Amino acid sequence: MNTYSFPSVYESTTRDLSGVGNDLLHGLKIDYNDESYIVGELALQEGHSPHRLINTAPGELDFDVLFRTALLLAKEKAGNDFSMTMGFPFEMYQKYSDTAKQRLTKSFDVLYDSSTFTDGVTGKQASTFHLRNVDVIPEIAGSIISLRYGDYREEDSFFVVSLGYGSMEGVLSTNNGIIYRTATSTHGIRYAVNNIKEELQKDYYLGFKTEHQLNEAFKNGKINIDKRNIDLTSLRRRLLKSYFQNIIHPALENAFQDSDFADCSTMYLVGGGAYFSELTNQISDEYDGILNIEIPDNPEKMAVKGYCLNTALQFDEQSPPVGIDIGNANTLIAIDDEDVVR
Numbered sequence: 001m002n003t004y005s006f007p008s009v010y011e012s013t014t015r016d017l018s019g020v021g022n023d024l025l026h027g028l029k030i031d032y033n034d035e036s037y038i039v040g041e042l043a044l045q046e047g048h049s050p051h052r053l054i055n056t057a058p059g060e061l062d063f064d065v066l067f068r069t070a071l072l073l074a075k076e077k078a079g080n081d082f083s084m085t086m087g088f089p090f091e092m093y094q095k096y097s098d099t100a101k102q103r104l105t106k107s108f109d110v111l112y113d114s115s116t117f118t119d120g121v122t123g124k125q126a127s128t129f130h131l132r133n134v135d136v137i138p139e140i141a142g143s144i145i146s147l148r149y150g151d152y153r154e155e156d157s158f159f160v161v162s163l164g165y166g167s168m169e170g171v172l173s174t175n176n177g178i179i180y181r182t183a184t185s186t187h188g189i190r191y192a193v194n195n196i197k198e199e200l201q202k203d204y205y206l207g208f209k210t211e212h213q214l215n216e217a218f219k220n221g222k223i224n225i226d227k228r229n230i231d232l233t234s235l236r237r238r239l240l241k242s243y244f245q246n247i248i249h250p251a252l253e254n255a256f257q258d259s260d261f262a263d264c265s266t267m268y269l270v271g272g273g274a275y276f277s278e279l280t281n282q283i284s285d286e287y288d289g290i291l292n293i294e295i296p297d298n299p300e301k302m303a304v305k306g307y308c309l310n311t312a313l314q315f316d317e318q319s320p321p322v323g324i325d326i327g328n329a330n331t332l333i334a335i336d337d338e339d340v341v342r
Helices: 041-046 061-078 090-104 139-149 190-201 211-220 233-255 277-286 299-314
Strands: 002-007 010-013 029-032 035-039 081-088 107-113 124-138 158-163 167-174 177-187 222-225 228-231 266-270 292-294 322-326 330-335
Touching: 002 041, 002 061, 002 299, 010 041, 010 061, 029 061, 035 041, 035 061, 061 081, 061 107, 061 124, 061 322, 061 330, 081 090, 081 139, 081 299, 090 124, 090 139, 090 177, 124 139, 124 299, 139 158, 139 167, 139 177, 139 266, 139 299, 139 322, 158 277, 167 233, 177 233, 190 211, 190 233, 211 222, 233 277, 266 277, 266 299, 277 292, 299 322, 299 330
Parallel strands: 081 124, 081 322, 158 266, 266 292
Antiparallel strands: 002 330, 010 035, 029 035, 029 107, 107 124, 158 167, 167 177, 222 228, 322 330
């Protein structure tokens, strides 16, 4: 299964950018509604204030730009005619799932500028994409499908906790499906990132640093202010402890009952937040002697791989199945051109 990822940020531009990226992934520039936008790595490299809103849906500019960009990246392996699956957090799923299917099951014309990575040889090009079928599922269901039908082939009941940027979600999965009574959704890692911004502003002038820049600093454990590197590891550790105590612990405590642990011995931690040992160690300590805590390889890719597998399971077609995850921090695309499910 092939996966691609780019930062979920964009910025409008009027500049001609020629030969600034090595390939399409690093030279993403598309036109939409008579505006040109640089997206992902190119927006971070050439933009002044690349951004995006949190938890957007089809019909909103942020989603529409990032989604069309994802289609371009899917083209190399999936072509222009395919079926796909995407997901939303629980709260958004209830509101937007039907609307998303209706809005996305159609053809899309995408105009993009290839001169960004071809030294101006070709310029603007148009691609038309036909989405035959679109399925929309809860985001955490993508990770469950990945765990059950992907490399892990999990057959027993398990808890799964998704430590995403925009939201933290948890649920119990059994052989008969999700136990919706156990489903919980609350603030994601963004809660801690916002807190670190508030802490830094007490001592430093942050200027016009964007949320994405602060998130990158949070992940890297350091930030450059006034040309000096500031170590954030100690502050990050303290804020992640607070995040667990004030947000994650109460949410899981209220969601899971004693009876849920009777036939369940494992909890999987997925999402980008699973890379923070300061956070996952607290979860391990909380369930020490009760559950085995497992972190899959590439935990941030579990949802999108599950979307791709879901496409293969739901739609019997010749074209490679596709999964697209319009994440709050990164947008991911998964394409199964090896037919591993069918």
